Amino acid sequence: MSIWEYANPKKFMGWTRPVLPWLWALAVACIVTALVWGFFFTPDDYKQGSTVKIIYIHVPSAMIAINAWFMMLITSLVWIVRRHHVSVLAAKAAAPVGAAMTVIALFTGAVWGEPMWGTWWAWDPRLTSFLVLFLFYLGYMALWAAIEDADTAADLTSVLCLVGSVFAVLSRYAAIFWNQGLHQGSSVFRAGRPDSVAEVFYLPLMLSIAGFILLFLALVLMRTRTEIRLRRASALEARMRSA
Amino acid sequence: MPQLGKYAPEVLSAYAVCIAVLVVLVAASWWRARQSAARLERVEKETGRG
Amino acid sequence: MIALLIRDLRLAIRAGGGFGLGLAFFLIVIVLVPFGVGPERAVLTRIAPGMLWVAALLAALLSLDRIFALDHEDGSLALLATAPLPLEGVVLVKAAAHWLTTGLPLTLAAPVLGILLNLSPEATPWLLASLGLGTPALSMIGAFGAALTVGLRRGGLLLSLLVLPLYVPTLIFGAEAVRRGAEGLTALPSLALVGGVTAGCFALLPFAAAAALRVNLR
Numbered sequence: 001m002s003i004w005e006y007a008n009p010k011k012f013m014g015w016t017r018p019v020l021p022w023l024w025a026l027a028v029a030c031i032v033t034a035l036v037w038g039f040f041f042t043p044d045d046y047k048q049g050s051t052v053k054i055i056y057i058h059v060p061s062a063m064i065a066i067n068a069w070f071m072m073l074i075t076s077l078v079w080i081v082r083r084h085h086v087s088v089l090a091a092k093a094a095a096p097v098g099a100a101m102t103v104i105a106l107f108t109g110a111v112w113g114e115p116m117w118g119t120w121w122a123w124d125p126r127l128t129s130f131l132v133l134f135l136f137y138l139g140y141m142a143l144w145a146a147i148e149d150a151d152t153a154a155d156l157t158s159v160l161c162l163v164g165s166v167f168a169v170l171s172r173y174a175a176i177f178w179n180q181g182l183h184q185g186s187s188v189f190r191a192g193r194p195d196s197v198a199e200v201f202y203l204p205l206m207l208s209i210a211g212f213i214l215l216f217l218a219l220v221l222m223r224t225r226t227e228i229r230l231r232r233a234s235a236l237e238a239r240m241r242s243a
Numbered sequence: 244m245p246q247l248g249k250y251a252p253e254v255l256s257a258y259a260v261c262i263a264v265l266v267v268l269v270a271a272s273w274w275r276a277r278q279s280a281a282r283l284e285r286v287e288k289e290t291g292r293g
Numbered sequence: 294m295i296a297l298l299i300r301d302l303r304l305a306i307r308a309g310g311g312f313g314l315g316l317a318f319f320l321i322v323i324v325l326v327p328f329g330v331g332p333e334r335a336v337l338t339r340i341a342p343g344m345l346w347v348a349a350l351l352a353a354l355l356s357l358d359r360i361f362a363l364d365h366e367d368g369s370l371a372l373l374a375t376a377p378l379p380l381e382g383v384v385l386v387k388a389a390a391h392w393l394t395t396g397l398p399l400t401l402a403a404p405v406l407g408i409l410l411n412l413s414p415e416a417t418p419w420l421l422a423s424l425g426l427g428t429p430a431l432s433m434i435g436a437f438g439a440a441l442t443v444g445l446r447r448g449g450l451l452l453s454l455l456v457l458p459l460y461v462p463t464l465i466f467g468a469e470a471v472r473r474g475a476e477g478l479t480a481l482p483s484l485a486l487v488g489g490v491t492a493g494c495f496a497l498l499p500f501a502a503a504a505a506l507r508v509n510l511r
Contacts, residue, residue, distance in 0.1 A: 132458055132461055135454075135457070135458040136458050138454065139451075139454050139455045139458060142451055142454055142455070143441065143442075143451065143455060146442075146445050146447070146448075146451050147444075147445065152444075152508055152509065152511070155504075155505075155508040156441050156505055156508055156509070159441070159501055159504055159505050159508075160441060160455065162501070163437065163459070163498070163501050164458070164459070166497070167458070167459045167461070167462065170462040170490070171458075171461040171462050171465075173462075174461065174462040174465040174466060174486075175465065177465070177466070177469070177483075177486070178465045178469055
């Protein structure tokens with residue numbers, strides 16, 4: 001019994017079916033609680049006013065946006081090395097979720113930046129890298145959509161994901177070199193430092209991050225199940241036609 | 244309703260867009276999941292497997 | 294390898310396509326810029342480095358889909374794949390041929406077009422150097438994109454969507470080198486980084502492109 005057993009499509013369908021409802025319930029509960037808490041029951045920041053409330057959606061969505069790509073990189077690698085179909089289908093399932101999170105992060109960042117920095121958009125390294133990341137998501141999804149043969153599509157998108165990751169990192173450092181930005185560094189994970197997020201904002205933020213992670217997992221599992229079903233339906237249809 | 248002060252449009256639009264995007268994403272995923280399940284069931288019935 | 298290179302060059306020149314078309318496109322974009330932003334010389338001087346780089350990049354993009362498409366259609370790509378020359382080498386030669394027919398002419402034409410945009414004279418050597426170092430990376434990345442989309446019917450548009458984000462680092466470093474050169478700052482670090490990107494592309498991307506080609510020829 002190894003960990004790879006869970007990648008067997010049939011087994012995957014088996015264990016995800018009972019897990020999914022729980023995941024959904026937890027995700028919705030966390031996000032609703034965190035957003036209600038953050039929106040109604042946290043004080044305004046003395047400098048930023050009520051815009052500080054945007055943090056409860058901006059930070060989690062940005063984290064998911066980056067880590068979804070990271071997950072796609074790992075699952076693509078697993079596909080290339082071990083040829084588990086579920087793995088690459090999970091990467092395919094995660095791409096639209098990641099793209100949507102990127103859009104949320106960019107939008108909330110823009111409406112936060114407008115009153116705080118005085119501009120909707122600045123060509124700051126962090127912002128620029130997110131825009132580039134969004135383009136990568138678009139390219140990845142477009143390549144999946146364009147290729148008819150399933151295995152060819154899986155191989156080519158995996159290669160694109162690997163190469164894209166290298167260039168995404170490169171773009172990030174290029175952007176830093178190019179323009180020192182307005183965006184501050186991460187202010188979430190430095191407990192005890194004076195410039196980190198204060199306690200009142202910290203707890204709902206953590207809850208919101210947990211909720212977004214759970215939502216991401218639930219979405220990816222559900223979408224992977226969809227892909228597996230579609231794959232099986234196509235395979236059965238093809239067999240029926242050839243018989 | 245909390246007092247949002249002069250930044251109310253920014254905060255509200257951020258929340259609205261976030262929730263709208265998430266709802267669309269979940270709804271689309273759920274819709275596709277149902278469709279795929281229906282299609283698979285139909286195909287399995289036709290081929291006599293499943 | 295050399296025979297393949299010569300064959301590709303000959304084909305490109307005879308067909309006429311990539312060779313003149315890219316250059317003409319480059320010229321037209323550069324001519325259009327002042328119409329868009331106005332004829333003020335100071336403004337043009339400021340944006341000249343970036344515009345020249347962006348225009349060169351778009352011009353290089355034009356002929357990318359021809360790198361493998363023609364050979365794929367008539368089956369010679371499948372032949373090349375079974376040849377004793379490793380597929381990585383084929384990719385390398387194809388990228389080199391693309392650079393010789395588009396990147397190199399673009400680089401040589403850039404200083405002339407720089408005059409149209411009122412590029413400061415100090416920046417001209419930096420423009421030549423950064424384009425000369427950077428356009429090979431554009432060709433190599435483009436060859437990778439072309440390898441990914443070679444089997445597709447509507448590959449051209451998809452190719453641009455895939456390749457353009459990959460061009461970001463090269464563009465940033467390349468344009469930065471020219472801009473610093475124009476302002477009289479030291480541009481050598483940017484230039485070194487352009488060279489680094491190019492070297493990295495040539496070291497790694499032939500393998501990725503060859504892998505993609507093998508999948509597409511399966």
